[in-house]
Every structure is written in structure tokens, then in C-alpha cells.
Amino acid sequence: MNRETLLGYLMNALEDGEMSSVEQELLRQPKLREQLAELQREISPLASVNEMSDPPKYLAEKTCNKIWAAAGKDELYRGEFDTAGFNTGEDTVISMPMFAERNRISDLPSDRSDMLQAILAASPKIESANTEDVEKIVKRLKRNVPQPAVRKPVPHFYRKYDIAAAFAVGILAALLVFPALNGSTVGQKEFSMTQTPEPVAASQVLSEPEQQTAAVLDSPMELVDSGADYVPLTVPTPGRDIILGDIILGQTSDLLLSHSIDGTKNGWQNISFSTPDIANQAKIFRNK
Amino acid sequence: MIRTAAVNLSQWTDEELILEYQSTRQRAAFEELVSRYERELFNYLKHYLGNAETAEDVFQATFLQVHLKCEQYEYGRKFRPWLYRIATNQAIDLRRKTKHFQIVSIDEPCRNEYGSASFADVISVGNVEPVDGSIRNEQAVEVREAVEKLPDTLRQVLYLVYFQGMKYNEAAESLGIPFGTIKSRLNAAVKKLNTLLTND
Numbered sequence: 001m002n003r004e005t006l007l008g009y010l011m012n013a014l015e016d017g018e019m020s021s022v023e024q025e026l027l028r029q030p031k032l033r034e035q036l037a038e039l040q041r042e043i044s045p046l047a048s049v050n051e052m053s054d055p056p057k058y059l060a061e062k063t064c065n066k067i068w069a070a071a072g073k074d075e076l077y078r079g080e081f082d083t084a085g086f087n088t089g090e091d092t093v094i095s096m097p098m099f100a101e102r103n104r105i106s107d108l109p110s111d112r113s114d115m116l117q118a119i120l121a122a123s124p125k126i127e128s129a130n131t132e133d134v135e136k137i138v139k140r141l142k143r144n145v146p147q148p149a150v151r152k153p154v155p156h157f158y159r160k161y162d163i164a165a166a167f168a169v170g171i172l173a174a175l176l177v178f179p180a181l182n183g184s185t186v187g188q189k190e191f192s193m194t195q196t197p198e199p200v201a202a203s204q205v206l207s208e209p210e211q212q213t214a215a216v217l218d219s220p221m222e223l224v225d226s227g228a229d230y231v232p233l234t235v236p237t238p239g240r241d242i243i244l245g246d247i248i249l250g251q252t253s254d255l256l257l258s259h260s261i262d263g264t265k266n267g268w269q270n271i272s273f274s275t276p277d278i279a280n281q282a283k284i285f286r287n288k
Numbered sequence: 289m290i291r292t293a294a295v296n297l298s299q300w301t302d303e304e305l306i307l308e309y310q311s312t313r314q315r316a317a318f319e320e321l322v323s324r325y326e327r328e329l330f331n332y333l334k335h336y337l338g339n340a341e342t343a344e345d346v347f348q349a350t351f352l353q354v355h356l357k358c359e360q361y362e363y364g365r366k367f368r369p370w371l372y373r374i375a376t377n378q379a380i381d382l383r384r385k386t387k388h389f390q391i392v393s394i395d396e397p398c399r400n401e402y403g404s405a406s407f408a409d410v411i412s413v414g415n416v417e418p419v420d421g422s423i424r425n426e427q428a429v430e431v432r433e434a435v436e437k438l439p440d441t442l443r444q445v446l447y448l449v450y451f452q453g454m455k456y457n458e459a460a461e462s463l464g465i466p467f468g469t470i471k472s473r474l475n476a477a478v479k480k481l482n483t484l485l486t487n488d
Contacts, residue, residue, distance in 0.1 A: 004471040007478060013449045013456045042482050046450055048428040049435065055330035056344055060322040063348045067355050068315065 001025055006036050010043060302367035310358045321367075322351050329375055332452050336379050336443070338436060346382055350375040369461035372452070376444060376462065383440075434484040442477035449474055 001022065008014040009022045026033050297305060297320040308317040329350065333343035353374045361370060435443060448459040449470070456474075460467045 004475045007474055008449075008456055008471065011449050011474075012453060013459070013474075015455060015457070039478075042478055043450070045427070045431045045481070045485060046435075046446075049335075049432045050451055052327065052331050053334065053340075055326050055347075056340070059330060059344060059347060060319070060326040063322050063351050064315070064319050066348055067318075067352050070352065071355065 001029075001032060003035070003039065006032075006039050007043075010036065010039055302371075303365075306354075306358060306361050306367050307363065310361060318351075318355065321354070325371060328452070329371065332372070332447060333375060333379055335435075335451055336376070336447050337382070338432075342382060342386075346375065346378045349378045349382075353378065366458065366461065369454070369458045372448060372454070372458075372462035373464060376448075380440070430485065431481075434481055437484055438477055438480055442473050442480060445470055445473040446477040446481075 005014070005018070005022060009019060012019070014022065026036060297316055300308070300317075300320070302321060302324070305317045305321050308314055309321070326347075330343055330347050333346045333350075334340050337343050337346065350371070354371065357374070361367070435446065438446065444463055445459060448454045448462055449456065454462065456470050457467055460470045463470070
């Protein structure tokens with residue numbers, strides 16, 4: 001048995017199995033015991049400096065606070081804006097310069113911006129407000145928070161471009177779609193529709209939350225290619241509802257878009273919707 | 289005050305805590321780890337760096353690295369050696385940056401009129417009367433200085449195995465060197481220390 005193993009034994013650095021085998025050897029070999037005693041004498045001075053001292057007060061707390069502060073900056077720097085952070089009251093991220101530079105409220109989507117503006121405007125008053133004031137503030141906040149339309153997402157299209165650009169793209173889409181509706185192959189890169197729409201009742205394929213809506217729908221449905229990022233659709237007749245549902249394994253599992261055509265308008269209507277969430281194919285229901 | 293989670297994290301293993309933090313970023317899990325290692329890691333760093341203030345800085349830097357690199361922690365690995373590896377690397381970095389400056393803490397005991405003691409005196413520390421604190425302090429200073437004179441590679445192993453009570457394999461993992469190297473370095477460290485104290 002070598003010196004290194006004995007040192008390991010003295011310093012409890014061996015695994016349990018090794019420790020017991022060393023002990024058995026020590027019992028058998030007196031010379032080994034002498035060697036061990038000598039080693040013990042050699043390392044004994046270390047005991048004089050092996051005192052554990054107390055760490056500085058609140059070291060753990062200070063460490064964590066610094067890290068959370070740094071983490072807050074890092075998240076903001078990476079633009080990972082999360083309103084949930086405001087609810088915790090732990091990080092004063094809103095006053096950080098990084099916030100002002102990279103996450104201005106005006107840069108947020110309009111609905112979140114309005115809500116935050118309202119909250120910030122109201123917050124100084126909340127502390128001193130009585131119950132009536134609070135109710136007023138809450139009502140005001142509610143008014144400022146847009147009520148989400150049921151399953152009617154705003155396409156990215158409208159967020160990114162102004163109305164004029166949207167109109168221009170809409171016309172272009174109409175030009176592409178029109179031949180497709182008439183059986184032409186033009187525009188099939190973006191979407192396609194079946195030549196003979198399937199006469200499947202909408203209520204049979206729509207998921208439960210949409211049953212009520214589906215009840216007023218009728219066939220036919222039309223297939224839409226889910227490969228395209230955006231599917232433009234031109235609707236020739238006003239006064240119809242269009243429902244877009246995703247089809248998985250032959251059944252519509254989710255409702256992706258509900259669009260009402262303004263019945264007061266005449267002529268062609270153009271809509272465009274995002275399709276990345278469509279798993280397989282989608283069908284359009286038109287309500288006559 | 290560090291917040292406590294609804295669940296009793298104090299009963300979780302280190303590995304469970306870091307994996308929890310890795311997957312959920314639950315701060316309470318991280319804070320539990322910091323609290324758990326507050327005393328132990330601080331003392332390791334204080335021994336290694338010879339200065340409480342610097343040890344505090346490195347302690348904080350270590351856990352910042354844990355926070356930043358927690359994704360690199362692999363399931364099945366022991367947390368303690370991983371933490372010590374980060375801490376040792378942080379300490380080495382700091383030593384490298386400040387190698388032109390000798391770090392001296394005003395808290396450390398200093399030499400006194402009794403002069404330096406021989407190794408024989410030091411090993412007979414058990415015979416010293418407990419009331420004679422000055423002599424005991426002097427001997428501690430001697431040993432501490434001798435440890436400080438050890439090459440970095442030997443001192444690291446000595447601190448991890450002797451002062452931190454790590455197993456050979458944990459120390460090997462902490463320093464990223466083979467198991468056999470740890471054993472030979474520890475042996476060399478004790479021999480060198482013996483020589484330094486005898487020559488003094």
C-alpha cells in the first residue's frame with residue numbers, strides 16, 4: 001500500500017470500499033500502522049489553519065441580489081421583455097437606462113403600450129386613492145385594455161405595414177388569387193383550393209368551442225395549402241362569414257380564423273391570414 | 289432575506305436544485321444553493337486567496353457563473369465538484385490578474401516577537417498550553433505561509449482534499465485532472481510543506 005493511499009485514508013479522501021480495505025490492511029500490518037502514524041504527524045500542522053471562519057454578513061443575499069440585478073439587465077438587453085416581471089416587484093427594471101433605450105413603451109404593440117401607459121399614469125394615484133377612485137381607475141384601465149376578439153387574431157400583415165401598403169398587397173393578392181378560384185394553376189404556390197369542394201357539414205368537423213358558430217355555417221369547405229406563410233383569399237360576394245379550421249387526421253381540430261365580410265360593401269374582399277400553425281391542411285367554411 | 293419557497297428546498301439535493309433552476313429558473317432553488325455553500329465555499333476561497341474581501345468577490349463571481357452557465361450542468365454529474373471547479377477557475381483568474389500585487393488582509397494574524405517556529409515546534413502544537421494563544425497564532429501563521437509558498441497546482445489539491453474534505457475523485461472532477469494526478473499532487477504537497485516548515 002503506497003503513501004498516497006494512506007494520505008487519502010487520513011484525509012478521508014478514499015471511497016468507502018477503499019477505506020475499509022485500508023483498515024483491514026492496517027490491522028494486518030504493524031509496519032503500515034507506523035507509516036500511517038508518521039504521515040499523521042506530517043499533516044498535523046495543517047490542523048492549526050483549518051479553522052472555518054464566518055462569511056461576511058448577508059453574503060448569500062448580496063450575491064443573489066447582484067445576480068438578479070444583472071439578470072434583469074441581461075434580459076432587457078436581449079429584448080426579452082416580459083411584463084410578468086413587473087408583477088413581482090423585485091426588479092426595478094423600468095427605471096433602467098437599458099429599458100429606456102431598448103424597450104420603450106411606444107415600441108410595444110399598441111394594445112400593450114396603451115395598457116402600460118394607463119398603469120403608469122394611474123400608479124401614483126393608487127396609493128392615495130379611496131375605494132371610489134380605485135374603482136374609477138380600474139374602470140379606466142379596463143377601458144384602455146382592448147377586449148380580445150374571439151379567435152380573431154390581427155394578422156402580422158397589419159402590424160408591419162401601413163394601410164396603403166396593405167391595400168397595395170391586397171390588390172396584388174387578388175390578382176393572384178382570382179385565376180386560382182377559376183381553376184387556374186396561377187397562384188398555387190401560395191395556396192390551393194379543391195376544384196370540387198367537399199360537402200361536409202361544418203358542425204361535424206369543428207371542435208366543441210366552435211359548435212355554436214359552426215351551427216350557422218354550411219358547406220362547402222375549401223382546402224387551403226398550409227405550406228405558404230400567408231394565404232391570401234379573395235371573396236367575391238359580401239355578406240359571408242369565413243371560418244378557417246385546421247385538419248389533423250381528417251378532422252378539424254382547431255379554429256384558426258374567423259372573418260366576417262362586411263355586408264355593406266360590394267365587390268371583391270381581400271383577406272390574408274398566417275398559416276404557420278396549420279398542422280396539415282385547412283378548410284375554409286363559407287357561410288352563405 | 290432570501291425568500292423561501294413553498295416547497296421545502298432544504299431537503300433537496302444540490303443536483304436536484306441546480307436541475308430545477310436550470311429548467312424553471314426558479315430563484316428559490318438558486319438561492320438555496322447559494323445559502324448552502326455560503327460558508328463552505330467562502331472559506332475555501334479565503335484559504336485559497338488568503339484574503340476575505342477577495343474571497344467575497346470571487347464567491348459572488350462564482351455564483352454569477354453558475355447562473356450564467358447552469359445550462360452546461362449535465363444531469364448525473366455531481367454539483368459540488370462542478371461548483372468548485374468554477375470557483376477555482378475564478379480564483380485563478382483573479383490571481384492572474386492581480387499577481388503583481390500581494391494580497392494581505394489586515395484580519396490575518398501577523399508575526400510577533402517570538403519569531404518563527406521550527407517544524408518540530410509546529411508539530412508539537414498539541415503540547416502548547418491553550419492559554420498561550422500568541423504562540424499558537426504564530427504557528428498558524430507559519431503553516432499558512434508555508435501553504436502559500438506551495439505551487440498553485442499543489443495548493444489547489446491540498447485545499448480541496450484536506451480543507452474541503454473532498455474525495456480524490458471529486459477533487460479530480462473539480463480541477464479537471466486525472467485521479468492519479470490528484471493523489472500524486474497531494475503527496476507532493478505534503479512533502480513540500482514538510483520541507484518548507486522544517487527549513488524555516
